[in-house]
């Protein structure tokens with residue numbers, strides 16, 4: 001149990017996090033609409049009415065106004081509330097993980113940039129190069145504090161190399177890059193923060209996170225488009241793979257069953273891939289999600305679980 005003083009500081013860290021979150025909302029919005037961060041003062045995007053001071057209190061204003069503009073009753077995007085809350089919670093987590101240190105200050109900045117870049121990527125599929133440069137800059141500063149500059153530079157180069165190789169693979173299949181250049185900027189910046197070896201773990205983790213988000217959405221889309229042939233083959237494959245995995249957890253298993261199991265997994269897997277590749281071009285089944293958010297989620301998981 002932390003002592004009273006720690007809890008008192010933690011409370012204020014959370015409040016500061018909420019206020020920074022509020023500011024990040026402005027950075028996101030004005031960045032996407034090309035407006036200045038400092039000017040003009042906050043206004044409703046719908047009715048252009050200037051907001052009163054009590055419309056700008058993090059979390060509370062959104063709750064008090066019940067998610068609607070005070071003047072025109074236009075719905076306010078829940079993005080404001082979510083960004084404030086997430087930033088507050090991240091700041092709190094940083095404080096409890098790193099205490100009062102230079103690491104904490106650098107992590108506040110780095111995680112704030114994570115939040116901004118995640119939202120611009122989710123909202124408009126845009127990663128601002130400037131944000132990536134600032135993130136990489138703070139990654140380098142972090143590495144200088146830890147006397148780890150070489151590792152940081154290696155991470156930067158590794159991020160660029162891995163992502164550009166995967167992006168180039170796109171030319172083999174669809175005659176264009178597999179994904180936008182923004183993802184390379186993110187991986188490179190994360191490389192400066194983590195160094196080359198942990199970056200590999202973060203990138204593999206990102207693939208898993210991405211799969212966990214994409215798969216349910218993809219299954220839902222197949223169901224909605226009534227593409228039952230692909231849906232059944234996919235569900236069948238996942239079931240067979242799961243049963244195989246559960247069976248092989250026992251050590252006293254017959255080798256014949258293992259071989260039959262592998263054969264079934266491979267056959268159902270190949271059939272599933274054939275169904276998916278057949279349908280992906282003809283129907284609207286394809287799901288293209290930005291990869292950036294998965295990378296940031298993995299990076300946050302790596303920071304706090306490591």
Ligand SMILES: [Zn+2]
Pocket residue numbers: 044045046047048049069070071072073074
């Ligand atoms: Zn309004």
